[in-house]
Amino acid sequence: MIPLDSEAPEFVDVMRSALLQISEDSDSWTRHIYPRLIVDVSDEFRFRRESSAPSGFIDWRSGEKLIESARRTLVAGAKFFLSPGRHFVNRNGRFASRYLDQVLMGQTAPGSYIVTAYAPPNAGISLSNSEAAGLLDVDMAHGRDVSKAVVRAVEATAEAVEHYRLSGSLSGFEAGVDRGISYEMTQALLGIAANSDGADITVEWDSTSGPTPLESTHFEFSGADAEPLGKAAVRLAEDKSSRMVTLIGRVHLLAKKQAGSPGVFGVEALTAGSVKKVRVRLADEEDYHEAIRAHEEDLALQVSGKLEKEGNLSWLYNATVIRTLGHVDEYQRRRTRGNDVMAGQMDLFNAESNAKGEGGELPS
Structure with missing residues (x-):
């Protein structure tokens, strides 16, 4: 608890207590408090994968794959923001790259290996591929709107995976293209789920941005989800x-x-x-x-x-x-x-x- 009103009679005592807690827990200060103080207002995406390595570590190849899959998830959702598609290939790629350029990557957290992405909700992403468009305050997408599109696409894909578990049918993937399911998104989540003992994606929305705080979102995946995601990727890539x-x-x-x-x-x-x-x-x-x-x-x-x-x-x-x-x-x-x-x-x-x-x- 950090006191904000310096005129309050209990301010000094509460501040001393807060500073004492921080001094006794340097790991929390290093990993959680200080990074958020130096980062501007941002929405937080956490991509977690179970790891048998010591706390906060992962075997190198799996770590590389998780970072790549986290990037692909953000890119696939950003492509969907402009328009839905079964298989984007390079379509909407420049816009997705401009969104990714606004995102920071944070440190891993203790426990299972976690890759954190900080996406500024107030950033403006140009809707035009023209270099001059970035200098004008027109045709700009709001950063949080793009991040919401990422979440909607992950949510639709997770629901299609659950539908496959219950029915054995890929129809949920086909029906969910308009909601953000794509070859690119299934590939991204396949990289997170495949050969894992458990993985998840958590999104925390910055409460200081926007009039109404948004609830956090959580999606879980397992190694068994690789089968429907792989089959769906083949189906969505079909010509x-x-x-x-x-x-x-x-x-x-x-x-x-x-x-x-x-x-x-x-x-x-x-x-x-x-x-x-x-x-x-x-x-x-x-x-x-x-x-x-x-x-x-x-x-x-x-x-x-x-x-x-x-x-x-x-x-x-x-x-x-x-x-x-x-x-x-x-x-x-x-x-x-x-x-x-x-x-x-x-x-x-x-x-x-x-x-x-x-x-x-x-x-x-």
């Missing part, structure tokens, strides 16, 4: 005007990324099918980083796109990276165990293959 396929394979080739190009890489299929190797041309440059990680760590990669043949080469155009499926050797061991299952039995170790089939290319 219904062409034949889309999904492949699972090893990244064996990385082409040098050209300026302004999302990137190209080669995939060697790990499952039987008509296509053994395919060149992948991405729709979104965000996915190229995941392909690099899959190549460096020898991870099985699930990718979806429009399959075409050019001479002796097979190409996957307008492609999207759905997710990584663990180390290649471990993935192949899981598939081998699945092949040993007798007719009429269910393979508990390879449920994904049971659901989608064992073909090297999976119709979307």
Whole structure:
């Protein structure tokens, strides 16, 4: 309790008590009080992931993934603020980048690993891509309105996940596109939930901004949510005007990324099918980083796109990276165990293959 009225008779005693408490708890001062004093008015997004590491720590790769997924969540919601879409690719990307430029990243908190984003509610984000527009007080979006769009999109996606738990249907994702569900948002939340022992997103609205205080918002996810989020990502990335396929394979080739190009890489299929190797041309440059990680760590990669043949080469155009499926050797061991299952039995170790089939290319 910090006294504000210096003229009050009890001011000195209450202030001494407050300062004594702060001096005896330096960790709270360092992690909670001081950062909020030096940061302007801001709405707070906390992305938390359970971690078996010591308090406030996480294994490096999981930490990188959580930060990337937190960024993708904010970007996907900001894109939705301008207009809904199943798969934005680069649409509304510049506006989302301008919103992200206003956001600060805070320190992790004790306990499970937490990434904190501070979004200023009073910031103005230009609705125009023109550099001159930022100098004029016109066509500006209010920072809090964009942050609210992020929350609405996360809420709609979380509700679609809950609908899938109850019904086994992806219809909730399809129906929720107008409310902010998109390929980009499902990908962002997939990165938070996958391989986790529990994760959540909490939003605290700054009470000093706006006439009416807003209630905090909390969304929880688990590792089991990776299945519906992954399936929904494939569904939302579909181009219904062409034949889309999904492949699972090893990244064996990385082409040098050209300026302004999302990137190209080669995939060697790990499952039987008509296509053994395919060149992948991405729709979104965000996915190229995941392909690099899959190549460096020898991870099985699930990718979806429009399959075409050019001479002796097979190409996957307008492609999207759905997710990584663990180390290649471990993935192949899981598939081998699945092949040993007798007719009429269910393979508990390879449920994904049971659901989608064992073909090297999976119709979307």
